[in-house]
Amino acid sequence: MDNEDKALLIDSLDGIVRDQRDRLDEALTEFGWRDLLAEAQEEAVSILLRLTGKHLAPLQNLDAVALNAAGMVDDATAVVYPPLGSPAPTSLIRRETASPTAVVRGVVFARSEPPARIMVPANTGNRVVFAALPWDGPWPDTGGGIDPSAGLAPLEASMPADALRITEGNGGTDQWHRLRAAVHRGLADHLVGVGSRMLELATNHVMSRTQFGRSLASFQAVKHRLADVRLWQEGARLAAEAAWEEDTDSARTAAAILAKSTANRFTRLAREHCQQVLGGMGFTWEHDFHRFVRRALLVEPLLGATSELHEMLGNSLRAEDGAPRLAAL
């Protein structure tokens, strides 16, 4: 895809995400985003997720991104992500008894109709497997918590696991790692979209206000806070882009973790510094700032908060062949 095509695509998707957020899934399908996802994964994911961040649209399409990366395209399947903060599965599958059971714990995206089945990364014994389970219980139909507009809700269920389809051994772990990398990349772009709007709101605010008879933006204390946010915006953008360029599974995994952890850092700094320079205005309900803060707070710990992601990176240094070398010239 050349730059001109890309600009056109961004433009069209921007309109859809902004104006049709209440029927985003349908509108995206009509537009052909699903086909684009199959043909040009990078553009489909990075552009859409950045725009859903910018416009604070629902994040439901993450399921399609995740399943596509795991080699499954199926609207009737929902993904159960690990609980907030955890980059690793906490669901369990017990197979040692005559009737195997699944203890499912995590977060899911709300749906108007319950899914036919769920895909769950889960621990069994000391391995991670990727399990498909039929689903016939109730399902959250709206998002909850600090930012219902994201469409994210907790899910806990125990169920018999005899109709279980499981991807065993390395295959299951690999599939889960590919899915997680795809979600990390998507969330990194989403946070870049969210953080960029926070920076824009703060910059516009300080440029348009005066205190002590001079522009708020002319105070060095104000400039330096926003310069730091801008530095990490640059880092987060570069890391999100670079997460698509690696060609081995282990390098892709590491680059995706780096993209997510850098994006987390960007929005954490944006929450802190933009809030401060927005002053009282940023603390009102009327100002949009709090909506971006809510989304950032919710997405930062999704599939691993910063410290867990850093821990995974640090452990990779001690791996047998060291941390993979990324971002070749």
Next chain:
Amino acid sequence: MNVPADDITGAPAELSVAEVRTAFQAWLHAKASELGEFRNLSTDVDEIFKSLSRLQRLLYSEGWIRLGWPEEVGGLGGPLVLRAVISEELAAAGYPPPFSFGTQEVLGPAVARFATPELAAEVLPRLLRGDETWCQGFSEPGAGSDLAALRLRAVDDGDTWRLSGEKIWTSWAQYADRCVILARTGSLESAHKGITAMLLDMDTPGIEVRPLRSMNGDDEFCSLYFEDVVVPKSRTLGEAGEGWAVAMFVLSCERGAAAWQRQAWMRWRLGSLAADASDLPPHTAGEALELIHILRLMSRRTVRSLSAGEQVGAVSSFDKLMMSTAEKFLFDTVLSAIPETLLLTDNESARDWRSDYFYSRASSIYGGAAEIQRNIIAERVLGMPKD
């Protein structure tokens, strides 16, 4: 793809970045025992200088560090990124960058661009070969962050300039053969419009060099005193009165290309730390890895821009600010992970950690302080007003 190392002097412009990388890795591997002395350097600065010059001459004679430099100045041609590949692989294999390596990337491109072709062809090959080291005479007492306030005077004597005044923070001037210097040729009020850049021979009469011991114990920085030092006008870099453009170009190379070498070195240092400190907390090591990765992405972009001959502009301030952020974090991590080594041990490895720790403190000061970089980002990238 495997390119035999002896093919490198053939047609490097034809080789891809990946081919050069593979060939150089293979060469380093094959020569590992011969190169061993360069991995464990003496602690005596004179010895280090001699040893690093030998390494540089070896790399030059084998062609590796001629890659990415134009043939007119002693190079083998090919894109500039090849230089970044070589410096990265050297660092990744645990070799220190030859001292003048940094200088090469910081000052070499400016001389290649702004000197007359005759001058560039005369002096650059000596720099690349390791026959000479160069230094940089920019800062003065009272003109550090505010470089445009520099006062060292160059009087126009017809065919020559006559220099009088002071410079400070010039690294390794006591070993340097030449100096890229900024002098005031206009009035003081002309600020950045009245500055001229030139290439000065350090053995010219009238120059006094006084080393200034820095907190890590090295005599790296020097004060330079000039009294009626005569410089031929053929040594002017760029046009008279337009030295600011030379200075900005040098700074963009320093913030960009040199940052690339720095990140490769930091990545290697982090690996050494992981080996030395068995209880290094993984989340801290991971954060260091993240910061170095971001510096890598930023400086990679700058190296690519420089290689394509594009203007770097204000984005190099991102590189510089990220470099000091990463470097300080890395050595704060070292301090908390191996305090006994860093603080109470007296072997060579401990002294290296100590010196690197101290040096990291300077990273947010030299080459444009962090505050200056933040001002540039706020004003030139975000469009906020000057105060």
